[in-house]
Amino acid sequence: LGTVTATANAATIEPQDVVIRDAEVEASLTGSPGDPVEGSKWFKSRKLGNCLACHGNRDQIGEPFHGDIGPPLDGVADRYSEGELRAILVNAKSVFGPETIMPGFYRVFDGQRVREEFQGKPVLTATQVEDVIAYLKTLKEE
Amino acid sequence: MMVKRTKIAVLSAAAAGLVMSGYAFALPEGVDTVQVTATAKDHPLDEIYSGWHFRTPETQALQQDDFENPGFLWVEQGAELWETVDGSEQKSCASCHEDAADTMATAGAQMPKWNEALGKPVNLEQQINLCRSERMGAKPWKWESSELLSMTAFVRNQSRGTPVEVQIGGPMTPWFEKGKDLYNTRVGQLDLACVNCHQGYYGQSIRADRLSQGQSNGFPTYRLKWQKIGSLHRRFKGCMDQVRAEPYKVGSDEFLALELYVNWRGQGLPVEAPAVRQ
Ligand code: HEC
Ligand code: HEC
Ligand code: HEC
Known part of the structure; x- marks a missing residue:
């Protein structure tokens, strides 16, 4: 568990095939649950999720810099089901509307000047999305 | 040619708050703060703030003292x-x-x-x-x-202290419209437009950076991070890099159109060059 392997998992759903229904994505993108410890790393990594750019939460407060563009994520596991969290991560616009500033992390864009090295790729891999969801599920209100 | 430098006598402690301390240099009559009310027709903002407003008191002080300002x-x-x-x-x-x-x-x-x-x-x-x-x-x-x-x-x-004023009528209009379009178009892997950050969330923090309105009146600005002065187009490029977009070239027609539109958004703000930034 938790090791990111280069070989594509047969069960992995590609970004263009994810079905968002009623602001939820029911099934795991990889077919298996993610690793919350890995997820917390992607959450703060500037290169990957960089969620801390916009969100703070008690657990990550040891990090010197976090943003306040989005709401703090404490208790987010009580507010949203796993499927809802997955939809938010895959494509925040499907939940918050087309105007939201929160990027979709499992989407691929054409024709909007995506830098070459990122073309055809989502911000996070399916495994990383599942890891972040596993991490978010630990953020419960005490 | 001699460069005339000025130094503010007392640095206001209120600099970090909403109440603005004055500039070190003389401003034309009627322009006495870093905040002006948008007067242009159809302006998307009610109040316009210089980027100075959003910086730390230390960075603000550096800019206000021409003898300390590395620019x-x-x-x-x-x-x-x-x-x-x-x-x-x-x-x-x-x-x-x-x-x-x-x-x-x-x-x-x-x-x-x-x-x-x-x-x-x-x-x-x-x-x-x-x-x-x-x-x-x-x-x-x-x-x-x-x-x-x-x-x-x-x-x-x-031109420091002179309020920004650009012409957008006549033959400038298509350039203005193009700049406006670029400002509002989402780009890059992160799928964000200038407007998302600089209109929607100014005053709030994006990781270590406090977002400003992305105004241009301080350019070229000295950046502490670069230990160097940089052009407005270099800043545009930096913002496009951040959202993982392929930036336009400095000096390109696209950035020129964007510059015209961004300057218009800051119409009325006094020129502050060289400003100091984080
Ligand atoms: C550029 C800013 C930005 C980034 C980066 C960002 N978010 Fe968000 N997020 C927001 C905003 C803003 C909202 C509130 C919804 C809105 O206003 O559109 C939000 C809402 C959320 C919510 C719902 C919170 C609630 O209590 O309703 C979750 C969960 C969330 N984000 C998770 C994440 C995760 C996980 C990441 C990183 C993988 C992330 N966000 C990255 C801006 C961001
Ligand atoms: C992901 C958020 C984001 C987006 C999108 C973005 N910027 Fe910025 N921009 C920043 C940050 C952060 C800074 C540094 C802090 C500040 O001055 O706002 C900045 C600074 C600037 C500045 C310097 C302001 C000053 O006073 O020094 C200008 C001008 C600017 N941006 C213009 C633009 C333009 C034009 C676009 C679109 C091409 C754009 N930005 C897109 C985040 C963004
Ligand atoms: C031989 C004369 C000449 C020399 C030398 C010259 N300029 Fe000019 N400059 C002009 C004229 C004439 C204009 C009016 C616009 C035009 O027709 O190009 C002008 C316009 C300008 C303007 C725009 C002024 C405004 O109010 O819009 C700037 C800025 C400028 N020059 C800067 C410079 C700089 C900097 C240099 C030296 C590197 C320089 N010029 C050298 C003749 C000159």
Whole structure:
């Protein structure tokens, strides 16, 4: 568990095939649950999720810099089901509307000047999305 | 050419709050804060703030003291270049424009301007290079070269305190519309537009950075991170890099259109060049 392997998992759903229904994505993108410890790393990594750019939460407060563009994520596991969290991560616009500033992390864009090295790729891999969801599920209100 | 420097006597402790301390330099009558009310028709913002407003008290203080402001190294180099003869015509800028304090008191606040001969707008960097190639018979300076940055900083500094005012009517209109379009178009892997960050969330923090309205009145600005002064187009490029977009080229028509639109969004803000940024 938790090791990111280069070989594509047969069960992995590609970004263009994810079905968002009623602001939820029911099934795991990889077919298996993610690793919350890995997820917390992607959450703060500037290169990957960089969620801390916009969100703070008690657990990550040891990090010197976090943003306040989005709401703090404490208790987010009580507010949203796993499927809802997955939809938010895959494509925040499907939940918050087309105007939201929160990027979709499992989407691929054409024709909007995506830098070459990122073309055809989502911000996070399916495994990383599942890891972040596993991490978010630990953020419960005490 | 001597560079006149000023220093603010007392730094206001309120600098970090909403109440603005004054500038170190004299502002024209009626312009006395870093915040102005948007007057332009159809302006998307009610209140317009200089980027200075959003910086830490330390960075603000650095900008307010011309003796401490590292950007003045470039202003000074520009002052020297102003009087340096160059090119086949054996002229300097001063040969034609004489005392920059008089002749450049407003030009820096009104760029880009329409250029009839070229049939397009030109910004300050481009005008400087046009004068070099067309009037001096000298080679244009490279974008982001120390010479072009210095001259831009020097000329803009002569306009310090003059409220930004750009023409957007007549032949400028399609350029303005194009700039507006670019400002509102989401780009890059992160799928964000200028407007998402600088209109929706100014005053809030994106990781370590406090978002400003993305105004242009301080440019060229000295960035502590770069230990160097940088152009507005370099900043645009940086913002596009952040969202993992392929930036337009510095000096491109796209950035020129964006500059026109961004300057219009800051209409009324006094020019502050060289500003100091994090
Ligand atoms: C550029 C800013 C930005 C980034 C980066 C960002 N978010 Fe968000 N997020 C927001 C905003 C803003 C909202 C509130 C919804 C809105 O206003 O559109 C939000 C809402 C959320 C919510 C719902 C919170 C609630 O209590 O309703 C979750 C969960 C969330 N984000 C998770 C994440 C995760 C996980 C990441 C990183 C993988 C992330 N966000 C990255 C801006 C961001
Ligand atoms: C992901 C958020 C984001 C997006 C999108 C973005 N910027 Fe920025 N921009 C920043 C940050 C952060 C800074 C540094 C802090 C500040 O001054 O706002 C900045 C700074 C600036 C500045 C310097 C302001 C000053 O006073 O020094 C300008 C000008 C600017 N941006 C223009 C733009 C333009 C034009 C676009 C679109 C091409 C754009 N930005 C897109 C985040 C963004
Ligand atoms: C031989 C004369 C000549 C020289 C030398 C010259 N210029 Fe000019 N400059 C002009 C003229 C004439 C204009 C009016 C616009 C035009 O027709 O190009 C002008 C316009 C400008 C403007 C725009 C002024 C405004 O109010 O819009 C700036 C800025 C400028 N010059 C800077 C410079 C700099 C910097 C140098 C030296 C590197 C320089 N010029 C050298 C003749 C000259």
